[in-house]
Amino acid sequence: MKLTLLPILVGLPLATPVADAVPKLAVESSCKAAMSADSALGADRDQTYSSCMSDENQAQTELTKIWMNYPAPLRTRCEEEAAAGGLPSYVDLLVCLQVASESSTPGAPKQPVTTLRGASKRNAKKPATNH
Numbered sequence: 001m002k003l004t005l006l007p008i009l010v011g012l013p014l015a016t017p018v019a020d021a022v023p024k025l026a027v028e029s030s031c032k033a034a035m036s037a038d039s040a041l042g043a044d045r046d047q048t049y050s051s052c053m054s055d056e057n058q059a060q061t062e063l064t065k066i067w068m069n070y071p072a073p074l075r076t077r078c079e080e081e082a083a084a085g086g087l088p089s090y091v092d093l094l095v096c097l098q099v100a101s102e103s104s105t106p107g108a109p110k111q112p113v114t115t116l117r118g119a120s121k122r123n124a125k126k127p128a129t130n131h
Contacts, residue, residue: 022063023079025088027056030119033087047117055118059090062114063097070097084121091118 031052067075078096082089091114098113 020068022060022067022090023093025056025060025083025090025093027060027088027090027119028053030087030089031056034119052118055116056090059094059114059116059118063090063094066097070101074100087119087121089119089121091116091120092122095120095122 031049034052035047035049070078074097078093078100081096082093094114094116102113
């Protein structure tokens with residue numbers, strides 16, 4: 001019986017929990033969808049697909065530097081929030097972590113929340129309405 005457990009035990013050090021790495025998000029489709037939605041609604045993000053992708057890539061790079069500084073439950077919550085609605089965004093993931101960190105440490109020096117826009121749902125502009 002001890003020999004049957006050996007392959008399992010040998011493989012354990014190679015296993016990495018998913019939460020220990022920045023998740024892979026399909027931001028290409030999110031940027032395409034954001035551009036299409038804005039166009040259909042008559043909204044203007046003043047952003048192109050390439051600038052959206054650039055922002056998403058910058059956010060992903062930043063996340064790889066800071067990911068392990070946040071507790072696993074927060075990373076999981078923010079990952080779920082960033083993928084909500086089927087349009088995942090590294091920018092949304094980064095903002096979620098930054099805002100949660102800022103609010104959980106009262107009195108800590110405030111760090112600016114990223115100015116990246118990407119496919120973030122928080123940046124969607126509504127079309128102007130005439131009243």
